[in-house]
Amino acid sequence: MSEIAQNFGTLNWSILILYLVGNLFLGYILSKKVTTAEDFFIGDKSTPWWAIGVSVVATYISAMTFLGAPGWAYGDGMASIALQLNYPLVVVIVITLFIPFFMNSGVASIYEYLEKRFGPTTRTIMSIIFLVSQALSSAAILYATALVIEFITGISVETAIVVVTIIALIYTVMGGIAAVIWTDVIQAGILLVGAGIIFYALIDQMQIPVSDALVALKAEGKTDALVTSIDWTETTTVWTGIIAMTLYHITVYGTNQMMVQRTLVAKTIGDAKKSFLMMGFAAFFIYFMFMLMGILFYSYYGGRSFEDPNTIILTFASEYGLPGLMGLIAxxxxxxxxxxxxxxxxxxxxISVVDFYQKYFRKHETSEHYLKASRIFTLVWALIIVVPAFMYIDSTGSILEVLSKVGSYFVGARLSMYGLGFFSKHTTERGLLVGVFVGFVAVAIVATSSDVAWPWYCAIGAIVNIAVSWTASLILDGRQNEWSDYSVKGQIAKFKADDEEDKQDGWYRVAGKVDPISYILIAFFFVTLIFLYAFNALI
Structure with a gap:
């Protein structure tokens, strides 16, 4: 048992238990509003946009970010922020192309778009890819969290996995998407308060002024966030962040049911877009704070090595000794x-209910029946996720690394499926499926036989997939005479033909048209680059 766990104490346990009980109570309150499957999937359209936006932010900032980002910057310096610079570009693309298609269709599963654009096989394959990759990534998050909880409290990893799963399962089963969003709001608040206290304490405890510490850190190359070398094997270059990770994060925010589903809860398309815009503007500040903490920890601890860099923030919090702080951090x-x-x-x-159970097994049941099925599938997936989480306990880390790499093989396929759907006239389902297979093989070869950094897997897979899919479509099915209604050009033409308004409350409903605020977000992206350059240059 770690020294931190031995000194966790009654006050810290009380804070932690109060937080867990609060989540369960909120789930119980919200469960009274869930009476149909639609309520469980997309709510009653009464959730404010800012709550959805906070939920979007909280979902992607997992425990790995809270602990891992400072640890990463401790080793690699501010250059590690390069992978997070692309959020403004990503959000502009997602709200311009993806959200209009999903909101206009009124569906609960975003993969239904692929069936309308290409066919049922494409939808099924994408749904399976999502379920498998999400289960593996969720298990990794669960395992990593359990390790931290063991380090902080002393309870076993196995117990932590079970407890965390049960708590999240119970309030999700009760309250559906509404419980997910509102508990995320509370969780984001706790996360930022904890990080803010640590940041303040770190500055307060520095042995030398922060300005002097930054000068010393600059001499060691820790403050340069904009590494411009062109090296395919390096992960933290500007080009990796702006090109490769932009494409990668488009798949995270545009083609991932977990992220997009909460925008379907919004009252209007404007609210859906605003919820994503929050991430576009907020991500830089959040990640900058965590990365700055990392390099200041490097100064505070004199660059000493840690067996596990993820424990740096926990070690500091324990040493600081503020009553209740470790409970808040836990x-x-x-x-x-x-x-x-x-x-x-x-x-x-x-996805299990809409894309499989309802579509292939029980097509004409009541909404109450599908609500019950949804809750059963929630339980089933919680049990499934626990299995690989337990498998990680006995591994040396290699299984986790292999599964993470395999998951990245599919990212290019997800991106290219939607990209071809939006912009290609001639791509057909048969050609697309050929491209998906060849793209997967190409990424597997690159990953296993070269030193190319993993963020580039998405770009490589997408390029191969698009080229092969388009060519195979022409060979197998020939040129298409008309644009699909579910392409960007097809949708614009359909809006004109139906004499529909392309705006709602000042926000574009039709895909492909850029909202004015998007230009501000793009300008903000360039401001962040200038700021990071000045941050290093003016020290």
């Missing part, structure tokens, strides 16, 4: 983890 870690897990449970249950 709650923050759980909050970060459960905001990802609850979203995974709900979205996987949604």
């Amino acid at each position: 709650a923050a870690v759980l909050a970060a983890s459960m905001s990802s897990l609850d979203s995974a449970f709900n979205s996987m249950a949604t």
